[in-house]
Amino acid sequence: MSLLTLSEVTKIFGGLVAVNDVSFEVEEGSIVGLIGPNGAGKTTVFNLITGNYHPDAGDILFDGKSIRGKKPHAIVEAGIARTFQSIRLFPTLPVLENVLAGRHCRMYSGLLACMFHTPDQRREEKAAVERAMQELEFVGLADKINEEAHSLSYGNQRLLEMARALASDPRLIILDEPAGSMNDPETEVLIKLIQAIQKRGVTVLLIEHDMNLVMRVCEKILVLEYGALIAEGPPEAVRRDPRVIEAYLGQD
């Protein structure tokens, strides 16, 4: 069974149909890319999945259960973590705390336990810090734990966002332009990282304009144009699809 299913999802902003009757499936354990020209509605699709927007029609199933209408934090709890297109870290908090923020929804200490610093709370805190460190080692930022997030380079900020997302134990991670503002060597690191995420058993859904990255890592590609899905399939097939070529290069 597929991990994520969108069925006939539509989102309308005023008179603009931003996402038009889109249906697709993301298989568990795969890496799926969502591409399309600017303004095609890719980020809107992501925001629909993560609960920032609610669909006007259609349904979104995660692991067989509808997540339509749930709040973003509840969707993270359900197992979908995300990164943002425009980096959204907590700029003045240290790197480690940014990752701990992602761990928050897997921690259970209540208000009183926090206030009275109970042994259970301390144990949980220690485990959370250790887990956050593992994620920082995973993305390669373990030597920067005390730096404020805004002082990192853009490439590292993207990696930090990924570490934060991974800290919430997601089954599906949604990356919105992970290679944005990265240079070539950084993108190479990112490609390895995305593959490593898949090896951990986490499903990846990503939006990316860097075709080199998309063609190399994705097993399935979805192409969106004017809010509608125009092609779907493995990279080689999508690359040769005349409708995709037309959407990207225009018609003569």
Place this chain on the structure above:
Amino acid sequence: MSRQNIFSLIYAQRGILLTFVIAALPLFLDRYWTDVFVSVGMYAMLALSLNVILGQAGIFHMGHAAFYAVGAYVTAILNTQMGIPVLWLIPVAGAAAALFALVVARPIIHLRGDYLLIVTIGIVEIVRIALINDIFGLTGGANGIFGISRPVLFGYRIKTALQFYYLVWGMVGLTVLCFWWLSHSRFGRALNCIKEDDVAAEGCGINVASLKLAAFVIGAFWAGMAGNLFAAKMTIISPGSFTFWESVIVFAVVILSGGSHTGVLLGTVLIVALPELFRDFADARMLVFGLAMMIMMVVRPQGLIPPMPRRYAHYLPKRRQASAKGDAA
């Protein structure tokens, strides 16, 4: 020992030092100044509780006097009408204020910044006017409530300024300890995340609405307890003690403080005790106050003492602790 070491020792032991200073302070104060510092202590409790809401979660809440009033009036009513000892009413006053906060904050919690600020100003006015109008026939109207009994602790009746000084500052100490731990937990971290970027906080799994509400409830609980102490100290309370102006003072303390607990204590002393020194210039108080605020905004916009970064070195595995040294500096 180098000078640097001495300073870092003072810094590390600042809690103990501060405790000694506060404990010894009445030795150097006359009755009048002891009284002033009792009220500093009560304002400090209020400001510390507002700090959770305003300083840590960044919620612009200017109606803290409303929760203070609920705590004071619940204490006064239950004490004068049912004869329940004042100290027993501390948790009751807190719980009543927290419940009130839950009810009034629930519908407005999604408002942002200045919109929320306006509504919270409304809350404090509504409470004050309700009290003046003798709501439910319990609050005694504009005259307030008389004859609240003194607290009795282990058989000792607390009535002098000095006794109140230790009662109030004992509560402040407890408050600092609880809120220190709170700010060093997932709760405090999450509030800071909300303050920095609430969309990102929600997007990484933090339940923003319920945490903001929790901040309100916990802040109100403490404000209610401060209200209890106020009622016990004054033995007479009236709506005039819970005006919008009280909220503004506490708000100003928190903004001025920079958000750390030490900063809040220092800010309270500056804003509540310092004007007592300059009684002769009482007419110019607002002028000085405004000028001081403006100078702060220009010279030190982050506030007097911003909170230190939380430390995690003791949670890290040994081999990491070396690399995390910067943490302890």
